[in-house]
Amino acid sequence: MAECENPIRFGIMGCAQIARKVSRAITMAPNSTLFAIASRSIDKARQFAVRNNLSEEVKLYGDYNDLLDDPCVDAVYMPLPTSLHLKWAVLAAQKGKHLLLEKPSALHVKELDKILEACESNGLQFMDGSMWYHHPRTAKMKDFLSNLELFGRIKAIHSSSSFTGTSQFLENDIRVKPDLDALGALGDAGWYCIGAILWSMNKKLPTTVTALPAIARNSAGVILSCSASLYWDEGKTVATFYCSLISHETMDLAICGSNGTLRVEDFIIPYEESSAAFSFTSVAKFVDLHIGWNVKPQEVHVACKLSQEAMMIQEFSRLVKGIKLSRLRPDSKWASTTRNTQLVLDAVKNSIEIGFKPVQM
Template identity: 55%
Template sequence: MTQTQLRFGILGCANIVRKVSRSMLSSPNITISAIGSRSLEKAIAFASECQFPESTKLYGSYGAVLDDPDVDAVYIPLPSSLHLHWAVLAAQKKKHVLLDKPVALNVGELDVILAACEASGVQFMDATMWMHHPRTAHMKEVLSDEQRFGQLTMVHSVFTHMSDEYFLKNDVRVKPDLDALGALGDNGWYAIRAILWANDYELPNTVTAFRDPVYNDAGVLLKCGGSLNWYKNGKVATFYYSFLSNICMDIMVHGTKGNLRVHDFVIPFNEKVGSFYAVSDSKWTERSLGCDPEPSEVKVATDVPQEALMLREFGRLVAGVRSGEAKPETKWAVISRKTLLVIDAVMASINNGFVPVEVIY
């Protein structure tokens, strides 16, 4: 299958576009065909600042990007309250959809988006970049090795960062009319996805939010956490997310025979090397003065950043659909939906007094 040029349209000038567009510009099979903003002046200034090619069309609306016949796919990094409208419209216009997280405010909205993509035969993928780093596949190999890791028993995931006063007052992620899920939809999305990933996307039976979440004055979550339980095999998981703590991006996975830990799963500390630590068959040393063996560091190199690998995979899937050699890959839709189901359960637990909430697919 020959991969043809994928012509992207971008809806909006969010900060994350600076990161993603850098990889678009360096990818030989991708071109930025158009970008739209709420004003033409902003689109012009943003394209110039990010050094978009002169051929990029600049529009003063999102709809103009979707109407452009030279756009094959759209990247949508808009506030989550706008995802339902613009993702559905993009699908109806036969544009393949790369949608930033959280992909919707709830599963009901996401189901409408996915139905529109299916009806139009376009590819859907959420823009969770760490899923595409080669380290992620390597860690999964470790977790799948029953001889060394055994059976998974517990996962703990954390994603926090300390936000400054400007962020806490002005960022879209703390505005109830733009991103009503707040830190749960942003940092919590990653922490919950990590748990599902470690569990091969097996949904828990119940989700329970921790008590005493922190909100801003507008009622948007700034920090919280919760637990997940799988009754049939006794597995448990905990997660924590916050806009109010120092940067932490940990996944800790415990098995009957081994452990795995990664300290930077969301954004690798080093763009070209992703590390994690693993150990199996640990025992106390004499007089319990230490542990043997100690966890060993595994380094996984990559020539391109994880967002470029995400774009490469998205482009590969779109190329298959466009050539008629493949149908849209549904794996990413399923994973997105399961992530959002758990987020819905967290919100339901909070709203109902922190009781366990059953998760039903």
């Protein structure tokens, strides 16, 4: 197995659009290599390899099981439809593969817990495919939010994640099919809003989650857009979000504290790869007569040598290497980040199902 040790060898299970981006990221990450891809047919795997100019050394499998049986595959990146996660993620763990699972992680937390349990009991690293946590901008934003003087205590959060699905998307994409991604916009775009809100709150779960009675569904009942509100500490902190597959492109996060405000408009996919920005205002006051402000928002630009998705792969592979080479324990931080996101997502879905009533967590 010595030959497989360095770099971490990835197998990609499923040739979704997002796999194109992640396969590139695996190639870019210095401690990782794309070792194999699997689709439901060898033809599809071949097509994917050709379209994405994959090296001829990348193994092609026409069956997911074959990839999982390959002893040289260290880790699996799994962009399968959500309804297939439970089966294949558990199987991957049973076969000893570290797991980078595309979001939404599961249809509900009970499924996710089976996946996490399978990873944990086999000593495997788990991470979901939320890339933005790994951008250096995210750490810089957290620095600001953690500064009691500049930002203070957190008061209100609003996030919006939306894009305009093409008519082809809205008819055919797995994200609008009840048997594939039953969570629709909530599982796709909403995953980021929930993640961003929990990230802002240092992963602290809200006490109450209430879906807002403003929801659009397609003819199959899949959510195309929805909103929700979250509260902490008897409402001392409030968050709202809007997610949609039928609205113009937004990736907004606005956080208001007692002393400062942070705003970012492209937190999920930065406008450009090499650099990303956010803005903040701190201890702003209105000038005499309230005819202006004493400060304007300041922009912080953060350079990014590696794309955020390559940094995600790099971090995942670093953890996998630690487990493989140094017998470290898997880092449970990523599993708990995913689980908290799923818990809130489940609560929003539950609130929708019971008529937009509050769900206590």
